[in-house]
Amino acid sequence: MILEPIVINPFDPFLRICPFCGSEFYADHMSRKFCPEFEGKLNYCKDNFHKPRMHEKLLFRNDVIRHLLSLEILDSEYDHGAIQYFLTGCLECEFDTVIPEYAIGGEFLKRIDLCVKYEKLKVGIEIKLMSELEGDYSQHVNGLLGQLSYYEIIFKNNLIVAYAGKLSHRSRTPFEKIKSLLNERGIVVVHIPENTD
Numbered sequence: 001m002i003l004e005p006i007v008i009n010p011f012d013p014f015l016r017i018c019p020f021c022g023s024e025f026y027a028d029h030m031s032r033k034f035c036p037e038f039e040g041k042l043n044y045c046k047d048n049f050h051k052p053r054m055h056e057k058l059l060f061r062n063d064v065i066r067h068l069l070s071l072e073i074l075d076s077e078y079d080h081g082a083i084q085y086f087l088t089g090c091l092e093c094e095f096d097t098v099i100p101e102y103a104i105g106g107e108f109l110k111r112i113d114l115c116v117k118y119e120k121l122k123v124g125i126e127i128k129l130m131s132e133l134e135g136d137y138s139q140h141v142n143g144l145l146g147q148l149s150y151y152e153i154i155f156k157n158n159l160i161v162a163y164a165g166k167l168s169h170r171s172r173t174p175f176e177k178i179k180s181l182l183n184e185r186g187i188v189v190v191h192i193p194e195n196t197d
Contacts, residue, residue, distance in 0.1 A: 020045035060121045061158045065188055067094050068125075072195040073164050083164045084113050084127055087192075091116055110150045124155040130165030130191075133174040141178060148187060157186045164192040 014027045018035040025035040034046035071090055073083060084100060091098045095116050102115030102124065114125040126147065132140050144161070151159055161182060163175060179189040 018045050057121055057158055060118060061123050061160070061188070064091070064095070064116050064123045064125070065160060065190060067091065068160065068162055068190050068192060071192050073192055074195055078129075078164070080127060080129060083129070083192075087114060087125070087127065087162070087164075104150055104154055110147070112151050112155075121158075122155065123158045123160060124151050125160045125162055126151065128161060128163050130163050130167060130171050130175070133163075133171040133178075134168070137174045137177075140174075141181070144178070148182075148185075152185075152187075159187045161187060161189045162192055163189065164194075166194045167191060 013030070015024060016027050016032065016035075017024055018033075020034060023035055028036070067090070068087075071087070073086065078086070088098055088100050091114065095118065097117040099115040099117065100113065101111045102113075104110040104112060112124045113127040116123045116125065126144075128144070148159065148161070161178075167175065175189075175191070182189050
C-alpha cells in the first residue's frame, strides 16, 4: 500500500485532513497524519487505515457465493462425502486454495467441510443435505447452531452454509426458516439445486 505524504498548510502547519475519514483536525505534533479521535476511539482512523479492508473480505466471500450459486449437483443420491468432493473440485477450478476438512482446533477438534483461501482472506463452507430438513427440524437446527458457534470464532462474517439437493415441498419451509435465522447472525445460506436433466 502506497501511503500519501502528509500535506502541510504553510499558513497553518498543524491543521490537517485525515486520509481515512476526511475530517479536519489540529495535530498535536508535526508527524501526526491521522486524526487522534473518531467516534470516541483513540487512534481509530490510524488503526483502521492499516487493517485489512472489510470490503475486500466481503468481495471475496461474494465471489465464493456467486460460484456456489452457479453449480448444480448431478444426482439426488449423493451423500455428504460425495458432495464435498464435488464442491472441492468445482471450487479448485476457480480459486487457488481449497482445503477440505479444515481444522478449527479447540477443545473438541472441530473441522469445517471446506475452506477457500486467498492470501489472508478465507471463507468457510459447511455442507448440509436438503434431505436432513425433512426429519426432525429442531434437532437439525440445534446441531447446526452448535457447529456454527465454533466456526464463527475463526471465520466471523465469512461463513457459508450450503444446502445441496432437491428443494421439496417438505423441506422448503424449514429451509426458509433456517435461512432467515442464519442471515440475522451474518451467515449466508445458499442452495445448490439438483440437475433434473
